Amino acid sequence: MTYPLLLIIHLFAAVLFVGTVAFEVLFLEPVQKRLPAEVRKALGRQLGPRVRAVLPWAVLALYLAGLDLAWQYRAALAHPASSSFAALLALKIVLAVSVLAHVVTALTLSHRNRLGNALRERLHVSVLCHMAAILVLAKGMFYFSW
Numbered sequence: 001m002t003y004p005l006l007l008i009i010h011l012f013a014a015v016l017f018v019g020t021v022a023f024e025v026l027f028l029e030p031v032q033k034r035l036p037a038e039v040r041k042a043l044g045r046q047l048g049p050r051v052r053a054v055l056p057w058a059v060l061a062l063y064l065a066g067l068d069l070a071w072q073y074r075a076a077l078a079h080p081a082s083s084s085f086a087a088l089l090a091l092k093i094v095l096a097v098s099v100l101a102h103v104v105t106a107l108t109l110s111h112r113n114r115l116g117n118a119l120r121e122r123l124h125v126s127v128l129c130h131m132a133a134i135l136v137l138a139k140g141m142f143y144f145s146w
């Protein structure tokens with residue numbers, strides 16, 4: 001697959017993933033708290049399956065395309081301290097792996113019925129902060145240098 005196509009897939013998948021998390025943290029969670037319990041449950045029943053049908057594919061595309069993109073920079077990544085670009089790209093990848101760890105933790109806890117509302121909100125906010133940093137690094141690695 002050509003590099004520009006991979007980059008476009010990575011970008012679209014990132015928009016979908018980051019956009020979903022941002023919508024959840026900034027709009028859905030605060031508004032849900034003000035809804036009656038039965039409306040909240042109905043919303044969850046409708047939204048849950050829709051999100052679970054779409055988002056895993058976006059996440060899969062994001063990480064697979066990311067791995068393919070990173071392969072082009074493997075020489076730089078082998079020595080992350082050798083340039084500002086390599087250091088920032090390596091940090092971006094570490095943060096992306098941490099996002100994945102958050103997702104796996106949330107899914108595991110939810111599967112065991114141990115994901116309370118407070119913890120879920122904290123995980124969402126943490127993922128959103130990671131994503132903000134990832135976006136700054138994704139563009140900054142081409143412009144910040146030392």
Ligand code: HEM
Nearest residue numbers: 011014018063066067069070093096099131134135138139
């Ligand atoms: C939460 C996960 C991730 C998000 C939100 C994300 C987001 C982004 C964004 C917005 C860009 C800029 C695209 C552009 O300039 O049009 C980018 C570039 C890039 N990403 Fe990711 N990414 C993620 C995960 C990964 C992973 C896991 C890898 C590799 C293992 C990766 C490797 C790269 C590379 C190498 C570039 C630079 C491509 C280039 O411009 O040449 N990304 N990423």
